[in-house]
Amino acid sequence: MPRRDxxxxxxxxxxxAAASAAIAARREDSAAEGLVTQVxxxxxxxxxxxxxKLRTYADDGKGRASGLLDEFGGVLGDAARSVDERLGEDxxxxxxxxxxxxxxxxGKVRDKSVDDIMGDAKDFVRKSPMxxxxxxxxxxxxxxxxxxxxxxxxxILGRERLRASNDDSGA
Numbered sequence: 001m002p003r004r005d006x007x008x009x010x011x012x013x014x015x016x017a018a019a020s021a022a023i024a025a026r027r028e029d030s031a032a033e034g035l036v037t038q039v040x041x042x043x044x045x046x047x048x049x050x051x052x053k054l055r056t057y058a059d060d061g062k063g064r065a066s067g068l069l070d071e072f073g074g075v076l077g078d079a080a081r082s083v084d085e086r087l088g089e090d091x092x093x094x095x096x097x098x099x100x101x102x103x104x105x106x107g108k109v110r111d112k113s114v115d116d117i118m119g120d121a122k123d124f125v126r127k128s129p130m131x132x133x134x135x136x137x138x139x140x141x142x143x144x145x146x147x148x149x150x151x152x153x154x155x156i157l158g159r160e161r162l163r164a165s166n167d168d169s170g171a
Contacts, residue, residue, distance in 0.1 A: 058114040069106030073099050 080095030109117070125132040 055114060062109060062114055062117065066106045066110040069102055069109060073103035073106055076102055 076095060076099035080092050080099050083095045084092035112120075
């Protein structure tokens with residue numbers, strides 16, 4: 001601390017120290033604000049990148065889903081022709097309607113953007129929340145069954161590989 005000038009009033013050194021502390025605190029606040037701004041900018045950039053990545057995945061999934069629906073519609077169309085041949089056109093008409101419905105749905109999925117599909121889904125949930133919950137429950141159950149079957153198949157395959165490697169090492 002600098003030497004006190006004898007002509008300064010008593011307590012001036014305390015005022016100067018307090019002012020210096022206040023200036024240092026402002027500098028720290030300014031640095032903290034700059035850091036907060038930098039973090040916000042980085043979070044915003046990362047959020048944008050994540051959104052772009054999700055949109056790409058959603059577009060890919062939409063393309064795959066519409067392709068699978070087209071294939072399923074083709075399978076239903078083949079089945080409808082088979083029903084026509086075996087049971088008659090009266091019974092085949094229902095199968096043709098189902099095949100056409102699946103093909104039309106595939107076309108709608110293909111033609112809509114991901115945002116439009118999400119908007120339609122939100123509207124559906126708002127209008128029929130109980131039906132949406134039921135669909136979600138059925139879809140979740142089906143997904144769990146598929147995953148459980150996959151895990152069980154992987155375990156069986158792992159056991160078979162282990163058994164085969166034990167047989168090879170024992171021979």
